[in-house]
Amino acid sequence: MKFDPNSLNIVPFVSVDHMMKIVLQIGVEKMLKGIAEYVEDDFKRWELFDKTPRVPSHSEKGVIELMPTSDGEVYGFKYVNGHPANTKEGLQTVTAFGMLADVETGYPVLLSEMTILTALRTAATSAVAAKHLAAKNAKVMAMIGNGAQSEFQALAFKTILGIEEVRLYDIDPAATEKCARNLAGRGLNVVSCTSSQEALEGAQIVTTCTADKQYATILTDNMVGSGLHINAIGGDCPGKTELHKDILLRSGIFVEYTPQTRIEGEIQQLDDDYPVTELWEVITGQKEGRTSDGQITLFDGVGFAVEDFSALRYLRDHYKETGFYEDLDMIADPDDPRDLFGMVQRAKTPEQAAS
Amino acid sequence: MKFDPNSLNIVPFVSVDHMMKIVLQIGVEKMLKGIAEYVEDDFKRWELFDKTPRVPSHSEKGVIELMPTSDGEVYGFKYVNGHPANTKEGLQTVTAFGMLADVETGYPVLLSEMTILTALRTAATSAVAAKHLAAKNAKVMAMIGNGAQSEFQALAFKTILGIEEVRLYDIDPAATEKCARNLAGRGLNVVSCTSSQEALEGAQIVTTCTADKQYATILTDNMVGSGLHINAIGGDCPGKTELHKDILLRSGIFVEYTPQTRIEGEIQQLDDDYPVTELWEVITGQKEGRTSDGQITLFDGVGFAVEDFSALRYLRDHYKETGFYEDLDMIADPDDPRDLFGMVQRAKTPEQAAS
Numbered sequence: 001m002k003f004d005p006n007s008l009n010i011v012p013f014v015s016v017d018h019m020m021k022i023v024l025q026i027g028v029e030k031m032l033k034g035i036a037e038y039v040e041d042d043f044k045r046w047e048l049f050d051k052t053p054r055v056p057s058h059s060e061k062g063v064i065e066l067m068p069t070s071d072g073e074v075y076g077f078k079y080v081n082g083h084p085a086n087t088k089e090g091l092q093t094v095t096a097f098g099m100l101a102d103v104e105t106g107y108p109v110l111l112s113e114m115t116i117l118t119a120l121r122t123a124a125t126s127a128v129a130a131k132h133l134a135a136k137n138a139k140v141m142a143m144i145g146n147g148a149q150s151e152f153q154a155l156a157f158k159t160i161l162g163i164e165e166v167r168l169y170d171i172d173p174a175a176t177e178k179c180a181r182n183l184a185g186r187g188l189n190v191v192s193c194t195s196s197q198e199a200l201e202g203a204q205i206v207t208t209c210t211a212d213k214q215y216a217t218i219l220t221d222n223m224v225g226s227g228l229h230i231n232a233i234g235g236d237c238p239g240k241t242e243l244h245k246d247i248l249l250r251s252g253i254f255v256e257y258t259p260q261t262r263i264e265g266e267i268q269q270l271d272d273d274y275p276v277t278e279l280w281e282v283i284t285g286q287k288e289g290r291t292s293d294g295q296i297t298l299f300d301g302v303g304f305a306v307e308d309f310s311a312l313r314y315l316r317d318h319y320k321e322t323g324f325y326e327d328l329d330m331i332a333d334p335d336d337p338r339d340l341f342g343m344v345q346r347a348k349t350p351e352q353a354a355s
Numbered sequence: 356m357k358f359d360p361n362s363l364n365i366v367p368f369v370s371v372d373h374m375m376k377i378v379l380q381i382g383v384e385k386m387l388k389g390i391a392e393y394v395e396d397d398f399k400r401w402e403l404f405d406k407t408p409r410v411p412s413h414s415e416k417g418v419i420e421l422m423p424t425s426d427g428e429v430y431g432f433k434y435v436n437g438h439p440a441n442t443k444e445g446l447q448t449v450t451a452f453g454m455l456a457d458v459e460t461g462y463p464v465l466l467s468e469m470t471i472l473t474a475l476r477t478a479a480t481s482a483v484a485a486k487h488l489a490a491k492n493a494k495v496m497a498m499i500g501n502g503a504q505s506e507f508q509a510l511a512f513k514t515i516l517g518i519e520e521v522r523l524y525d526i527d528p529a530a531t532e533k534c535a536r537n538l539a540g541r542g543l544n545v546v547s548c549t550s551s552q553e554a555l556e557g558a559q560i561v562t563t564c565t566a567d568k569q570y571a572t573i574l575t576d577n578m579v580g581s582g583l584h585i586n587a588i589g590g591d592c593p594g595k596t597e598l599h600k601d602i603l604l605r606s607g608i609f610v611e612y613t614p615q616t617r618i619e620g621e622i623q624q625l626d627d628d629y630p631v632t633e634l635w636e637v638i639t640g641q642k643e644g645r646t647s648d649g650q651i652t653l654f655d656g657v658g659f660a661v662e663d664f665s666a667l668r669y670l671r672d673h674y675k676e677t678g679f680y681e682d683l684d685m686i687a688d689p690d691d692p693r694d695l696f697g698m699v700q701r702a703k704t705p706e707q708a709a710s
C-alpha cells in the first residue's frame with residue numbers, strides 16, 4: 001500500500017450518518033449483494049486468514065468483544081458489544097465500529113461505524129450460507145424475530161436467493177408490524193403471522209433472529225419439516241440459544257469457525273466433538289453441503305471476524321466514490337519519526353508560544 | 356454512567372492535533388505526573404482487572420496488537436503496531452489509538468489517538484517503577500537510545516523522581532543531539548556522551564530504549580555496577596532484547612504482567628519459571644522491592660493494557676476542560692432500537708428521497 005506523505009496522519013472515517021447515506025446511494029440490495037460477494041471470496045481463501053476466537057470481556061449485563069483477523073496484507077478488527085437489556089434503556093443491543101490497517105506498516109487505512117455494516121454483513125453471510133445449503137428454488141422464508149436484523153435478512157434472501165415471500169412472526173406484534181412496514185413496496189410478498197407455526201407454513205427456509213439472552217426454544221422439533229434450511233442467527237453467545245437440541249441432532253450442521261461456534265452457537269448444547277462442517281469447506285467444494293432433498297440443514301451463524309473484514313473491504317473499495325466520509329487526524333506523523341516530543345512542542349498555539 | 360438521550364450517537368474523539376494541544380495546555384511534566392498517579396492507582400487495584408496478554412497479529416515486517424482490559428466498570432483497549440523498519444520510510448515505528456467504553460452498556464465513551472499518549476504512559480510507568488525500585492535519592496540517569504521515547508522518560512524521571520542529570524547516548528549522534536535540544540531549558544543537566552560507558556558514569560539509573568528488532572546487547576555485564584536500577588524499555592517483543600543474559604541473572608527482576616513479559620520482555624532469555632516479581636505486588640506492599648543498597652534492580656517493561664487504561668482514564672477526566680476534542684457520530688442510534696433499517700431509510704437526502 002502506498003502512503004501519501006502529506007496525509008500520513010489521516011485515517012478516513014465513515015460515520016453513522018455517512019454509512020446511512022452510502023447504503024442509500026448504493027442501494028441496500030446492491031450493497032448486500034456486493035458484500036455477499038466479498039464474503040464468499042474471503043471464505044474461498046479461508047485458510048489464508050489469521051483466525052482467532054473473538055476476545056471477550058464479560059460482565060453481568062453483557063459482553064464487549066474484539067474480533068481481529070488478517071489475510072497477511074490487510075488487518076481488520078471490530079469492536080462490538082452485546083447487551084440484551086440495552087433496548088429497555090433506549091439503547092442498541094449491539095453497537096460496533098471497526099477498522100482496516102495495512103499489515104506492512106501497521107498504519108490504519110479506514111475507520112468505520114459498524115452497527116449498520118454488521119447488520120448488512122450478517123444478512124449477506126446468511127444468504128451466502130443458504131445459497132450453498134438450502135433447497136434449490138426456495139421461494140418462501142419464515143422469519144422468527146422481527147428486530148433490527150430482520151429487514152436486512154429478508155432483502156438479502158430476496159436479492160441473493162430469489163426468495164419471494166417472507167412470513168413474519170415475533171412475540172411482540174409491534175416488531176412484526178414495523179418489519180412489514182419497512183419491507184412494503186420492495187417486491188416481497190410479506191405475510192404477518194400470529195405464531196411461529198403459522199410463519200413456517202410452506203417455508204423452505206426459516207431464519208431465527210431473536211435477542212433474549214437465555215436458552216430459548218424458538219423452534220421445537222415438531223415444527224421442523226423435512227428439507228428445511230434453518231438460518232439460526234440469534235444464538236450467538238454462551239447461554240443464548242434458540243433451537244431445541246433435538247432439532248440439532250436431526251440436522252446437518254454448518255458453522256463459520258468451529259472453535260468459536262462451539263462456545264457461542266446452537267452447538268454449545270452438543271458434545272465438543274459433535275461433527276459439524278465449516279461453511280468455507282462447502283463453498284470451496286471440499287465437503288458436501290446438503291446431501292438430500294429431505295435433509296434438514298442448519299447454518300449455526302454466530303458472526304465471524306472474516307465477515308467483518310469482507311464488509312470493511314467492500315466499504316474500502318466503495319466509500320470514496322460516494323463522497324460520504326471524513327478525514328480523521330488520528331496518526332501522529334512527526335517529520336522525524338524519532339522526534340515525537342519535538343512535534344508536540346511545535347504544536348503550540350500562538351497563545352501557548354507567547355506564555 | 357448516564358447517557359444524554361440527545362447524544363447517544365456521539366463519541367468524543369481526541370485527535371493528534373488535539374492531544375498535542377492538551378499536552379501543551381496541561382504541561383508535559385504535570386501530565387506525566389498525573390498519568391503516573393492514575394497508573395499507580397490502577398496498579399494498586401491490579402487484581403480487579405480483567406487481564407489477558409495482548410492479542411497479536413504477526414507479519415514479516417512487524418506486529419499489530421490489540422490490548423484490552425477492564426476494571427468491571429470501564430473497558431478499554433488500544434490498537435498498536437510495531438514496525439521497526441517504518442522509520443526508513445518516514446513512518447512511525449509505533450502508532451496507536453484506543454478507546455474507553457462503559458461496561459454496563461457497551462457504549463464507547465472516548466476515542467483517542469494514542470501514539471503520544473502511549474509515549475506519556477510508558478514514561479510515567481517507568482518512573483512509577485523506579486520510584487519503588489531505584490536507590491533513594493537517585494539524581495543521575497543514563498539514557499541509552501535517544502529516540503521518540505527519550506525526552507518523555509527524562510522528564511518523567513525529573514518530575515516524579517527528582518532526577519537532576521540525564522546522560523545521553525545513541526549509536527546515532529543526531530538522535531542524541533535532537534534529544535539534548537528538546538530537553539534544553541527544562542531544568543535538567545543534559546550531558547551528551549559518545550559511548551554507553553560514558554553515559555553510565557555516576558548514574559544510579561539507566562534507561563535503555565532502543566528500537567531495533569533483534570537480540571541486541573545494549574548493556575554488557577561489566578557495565579552494570581552495584582546498586583544500579585535498570586529501566587529496560589526497548590526489549591518489548593519476541594526476538595527483541597537489550598540486555599546481556601548475565602545482567603538478568605545478577606538482578607532482582609520486576610515485571611508488569613508475567614505471562615506477557617515472559618513472551619516479550621528481557622526475560623524471554625530465561626527459563627519460564629525463573630522467579631520475577633510483579634510491580635503491583637511491590638506497590639501494594641505484598642512483596643519486597645529493592646532488598647539492599649547494592650542490589651541491581653531491573654524493571655523489564657514491555658507495556659501493559661492496564662497502563663493504557665490508566666492513561667485513557669486520565670484523559671477522560673481532563674479532556675473536556677481543555678476544550679480540545681471533537682464529537683464523532685459513531686454509534687447508530689435509532690429512535691426505536693429495533694428499527695435500524697427504518698433509521699437508514701429516513702436518512703435519505705432530499706435528492707435521494709425524490710428519486
